[in-house]
Every structure is written in C-alpha cells, then in structure tokens.
Amino acid sequence: MPVPPSAQEPGPRGGYFTGTLAAVDPEVHAAIAGELARQQNQIELIASENIVSRASLEALGSVMVNKTVEGYPGRRYYGGARFADAIETLAIGRAKALFGCAHANVQPHSGSQANLAVFLALVRPGDTILSMTLASGGHLSHGAAPNLTGKWFDVVQYGVREKDGLIDDDQVRRLAIEHRPRLIICGGSAYPRAIDFAKFRAVADDVGAWLLADIAHFAGLVAGGQHPSPLPHAHVVTATTYKNLRGARGGLILTEDAELARKIDKAVFPGVQGSVILNGIAAKAVCLGEALRPEFKEYAARVLDNARALAAALMDRGVHVVTGGTDTPLLLVDLRDKGLTGDLASDGLERAGLTCNKNTVPGDPKPPTVTSGLRFGVSAGTTRGFNVAEFETIGHLIADVLDGLATGDGAAEGAARAKVGELCHAFPIYPA
Numbered sequence: 001m002p003v004p005p006s007a008q009e010p011g012p013r014g015g016y017f018t019g020t021l022a023a024v025d026p027e028v029h030a031a032i033a034g035e036l037a038r039q040q041n042q043i044e045l046i047a048s049e050n051i052v053s054r055a056s057l058e059a060l061g062s063v064m065v066n067k068t069v070e071g072y073p074g075r076r077y078y079g080g081a082r083f084a085d086a087i088e089t090l091a092i093g094r095a096k097a098l099f100g101c102a103h104a105n106v107q108p109h110s111g112s113q114a115n116l117a118v119f120l121a122l123v124r125p126g127d128t129i130l131s132m133t134l135a136s137g138g139h140l141s142h143g144a145a146p147n148l149t150g151k152w153f154d155v156v157q158y159g160v161r162e163k164d165g166l167i168d169d170d171q172v173r174r175l176a177i178e179h180r181p182r183l184i185i186c187g188g189s190a191y192p193r194a195i196d197f198a199k200f201r202a203v204a205d206d207v208g209a210w211l212l213a214d215i216a217h218f219a220g221l222v223a224g225g226q227h228p229s230p231l232p233h234a235h236v237v238t239a240t241t242y243k244n245l246r247g248a249r250g251g252l253i254l255t256e257d258a259e260l261a262r263k264i265d266k267a268v269f270p271g272v273q274g275s276v277i278l279n280g281i282a283a284k285a286v287c288l289g290e291a292l293r294p295e296f297k298e299y300a301a302r303v304l305d306n307a308r309a310l311a312a313a314l315m316d317r318g319v320h321v322v323t324g325g326t327d328t329p330l331l332l333v334d335l336r337d338k339g340l341t342g343d344l345a346s347d348g349l350e351r352a353g354l355t356c357n358k359n360t361v362p363g364d365p366k367p368p369t370v371t372s373g374l375r376f377g378v379s380a381g382t383t384r385g386f387n388v389a390e391f392e393t394i395g396h397l398i399a400d401v402l403d404g405l406a407t408g409d410g411a412a413e414g415a416a417r418a419k420v421g422e423l424c425h426a427f428p429i430y431p432a
Contacts, residue, residue, distance in 0.1 A: 041424050043394060044384075045349075045356040047217060047330035047377025048189070050246045051384060051429055052283070053290060059282040060248050068275050072265065087282050094288035098223050099239075101231050101254045103261035106284055107268050107276055108251030111216040111240040112141040116149070117253060118236050121260070121267035122210045123182045125152040130172070130181040130209070133157040134368070135360045137191030137332070139214065156181060160362050165323040165332075166193060172200070176207045186234075187214035190359050190375050194327035197233035204235075213237045218328040219252075220244025220379065223291050224300020227327065231256060236264065244303055244329050244379040247287025250280050302387060303329050306378040309388040313395025319402065322361055322373070330377045334361045338406045342371030348405045349374075352413040353420035354398060385427040393423070 015024075022029040039051070052060075064087065070077040073085035073092075088106065095104035108114035123129065129149075132138030136159040140147045143155035156179045158172045176184065184207075186200045197213060204211040213230035219239035221227035230237050237254040241247035253264050269276075290296060304327075311321045311331045322332040335345055342358030349356055360366070361373035376398075378391060386394070397416040404412025 036430065040429055041421065042350075042353045042355050043420055043423065044380035045354055045376045045378070045394075047357075047375050047379070048240075048243055049377070050243060050379045052242075052246060052248055052287065054430075055290070056246075056248055056283045056286045059286045060279050062279055062282060064279040064282045067278050069278065070275050071269060084276070084278050084281075087278065087285055088276070091281050091285035091288060094285060094292060095252055095254065098288055098291055099229070099231060099237070099254050101237075102256045102258065103254065103264075105253040105261075105264055105268050106250075106281060107273060108238075108253060109273065109277060109280070110249065111139075111214070111238060111251045113272055114238040114240075114251035114253050115139075115141040115212070115214060117264060117267040117272050118212055118238060119149060119153070119183070120271045121263040122212075122236070123153065126154060127182040128154040128156060128179050129183040129185065130156050130158065130176055130179065131185035132167070132188050132191065133159050135364055136160045136167075136362055137188040138185075139187075139189045139216075142185045142188070142214070160191075162363060165362055167191070167195070169196075169199060173203050173206075176203045176209065180207050181209050183212060184209045185212045185214060186230075187212075187216070189217060190330065190332055192326035192328050192331050193323050194227060195230075197228065197230040201233040210235045214239075216240040216251075217243055217330055217377075220246065220291070220296075221300050221304060221328065224297045224303075226300045226304045235260060241284050241287055243377075244300070245287055245291055246299075246379070246383055247290075248280055248283035250277075250284050252284075299382065303379055303382045305388055306382050306386065306391045307331060310376060310378055310391040310395045313392045314399060317396060317399035317403075319399055329379045330375060332359060332361060333374045333376065334372060335374065335402070336361075336372050338402055340402065340405055341366060342373050343369070345374055345402060345405060348413055349398065349401050352397065352401045352416035353424075354394070354401065354416065384429055386423070390423060390427075393419070 069081045069084045073089045091106040092104050129143050131142035134144050143149045156175050161168045184204045186195050201211050211234045213234035218227050222229050239252045242249040255261050307326045307329050311325045315321050320334040320337050346358045356374050356376050358371040359373045359375035360371050364372045366372045400412050401416050
C-alpha cells in the first residue's frame, strides 16, 4: 500500500520522525478516534476498565518505548539504562509505600503473568493448588481448565454457598485438609464481597500451603483504605494497575518475605518474561504516584459508595444482585428471574450506551459464551466524576433496559440512550 502523500517529506527518512498518525496511517487513526468518541459518549461499566489520566497517557506514549532492558535496576543486561533504572526504582518505591510492603515487583505485563510468576516461584507442575471456581467468581489464571495453570497443576476448587453466594469457608477447609494443596488462592474476578484473609491464612498454615491473594479487582480500595489489606496474612499478593488503581495495563507482585522476594524476581525474569515494557513501567509509576496523593483516598471511598448505590438501585427495581450487595468496586447480577441471558442483556445495554459484560453466576446453567448474569463496575464512572446520585440514575437506566428486553419494549433502549448522552455531556472526559 503506497504511503499517503502527506506523510512523504523531503530527505532520506521520508518524515519518519515527523509524520503524524493521521497522515501516516489514517485507518488506525480513524479507529482510535472512534474509540475516543465511544469512551466519551458511553458509560463504562466494565469492572476491569478505568480511565487513565493525561499524565499516564503521556508516559505510555513516551520515548521510553524505544529503550530495551532486561533484569532489574542496577543489574541490567543492556547499557544505557540510567533513566530506565530511575523510572523503575520510582515505581517500586511507590508500590511499596502505597501497599505498605517490603518488596514489590512492577514488571509483570498483566495480572495473569503476575500469577504465573508466583506459580513458577512457589509450586512445580503436578503440585496441587486450591482456588475458586470460575462460576463462583474465580479467575482463569487460578487453575481454570483452559488455562496453562489448569493444564500443568492438579487443581482442586472451592465455590460459594448457594443460599447467599458467599465463600463456603467449611468447604475451603475440608478440601484443604483432604487434598493438602501446595498453594491456596483467594481473590477473583467476579466475587463482590470482602475476603477474610486471616481465615484463609489459618487454613494455609494448617496444611502447610502458601497463600496467594489476588486483589486485582480491589487493589485501589486496599490502597485507599476502603478494603482490608491481605499483606499481614498472604505470603504473596498480586494486583493489576489498570482497574481501580486508574493506571495503564500491567501487573504487580507484593510480598513481605525477603526469601520469597528473591524467588519471585527470578520467576518474573528470566522465568516468564524477557525485556521490560518500559513505557508501561513509566505509566505504572505515574498511577502509583497519583494513588499516593490524599485525593486518591477520597476516590476510593467514592468508588465503594457508588458501587453500593448502584447495587441498591438495582435491587429496588427488582433486579437480583448476587450476595445482596458489594464490598468492592464490582457487583454481579443474576438475570434468571427475568428470563434473560447475559449475552442478550449486555448487547441491549450497549445499544443504550451502558457498556458491561456478560458473566456466569453461581449455579449458572448457561455456558460462558451465553451466561445468566452481568458484571458491573463503577471505577471508570467514578473517575469520570459520577457520584451516588448519578449511579442511582444509572441503576434505574439499567433496570429500564432489562425490563424492556424482558417485555419486548423496544423504546426502552432509546430512552436510556438519551439520558446516557446527558450524563456523558455533563461529565466529559479528555476534552478537546
């Protein structure tokens, strides 16, 4: 495909250092512009998404993308690492200060890779691990059958009680005693309630297991003092930076144990990763620095208030909220009472400008491609500026759309879309 004339400049480099994205690749530029418009004009309710600051965007798009390093600050396998070392050292120090821990590894590219590094550090293929089922709110990287962790390890899984959707503590202890796992995992991607880390640690100690706490979906609440910290109890903690920490995509590994810290660092590099994504580390440093500011505690408190307001509004409208509420930035809705499936409901909500994701619920008879539920998160909306009043309105809009889908009222989506537009206009993001 010929280069557009506007990208061609005199000289041997042909505008390589000066050509804009719009001029050099109008197709990619158009897609990005479309995504910006989508984010500006829809309300993001996907629990694993947020809206990063302009400072994070600048760091992610900086010249750090050009630099390659392997290893850790002061121990690189490439030269020219002075500023790379400075940035990663900042990120490490900020993570340790934010979570009050002795050691932080900021290199994992994602939460899944952070978890994989912990597996490599603590267990061997064939060892037994105990984790939460996907249907109960667990995560793929905790030993789900399609995942590498499910193929390489002997996975035993616990669930939630049918009567209330809460973790079945008795089952956790019984399975641990019966199977003697080497690693126990708590935390997940769709469990809305606070986890009793001390109780999990007691079980782990009784059977001689390591305890991993995956706090990816509520790390921002831990950092902001709105959720109990796992660090006094878990041997290792993994987290992500792109949910309610409001940063660019990436993972973290935290521990208080110096010997485990050495094992984890070796597991990350050279164990499961090679060179560092330095522009990602720079963006992580920015979001961790932002989270250390006093206003982040206010943000975390608003996230929890907003999540509970959304849950209450939905329940007031007769929507079945799993566990009857939430202690985290996310909540789970069971649609079986309305005769709806998650895939059809999420499509209808997106047409109304309310973006969420279909999700399995406890006891779900539907496959993961269909599901009987929806998962909602408030982190992005809270970053946008929404407070309790706005999330109460959003709850009613969601219920309007669900009722419309259940009764065949085609006008419900359009009416909700108009109100979504008003909210987005009142709370703009990335203004021109």
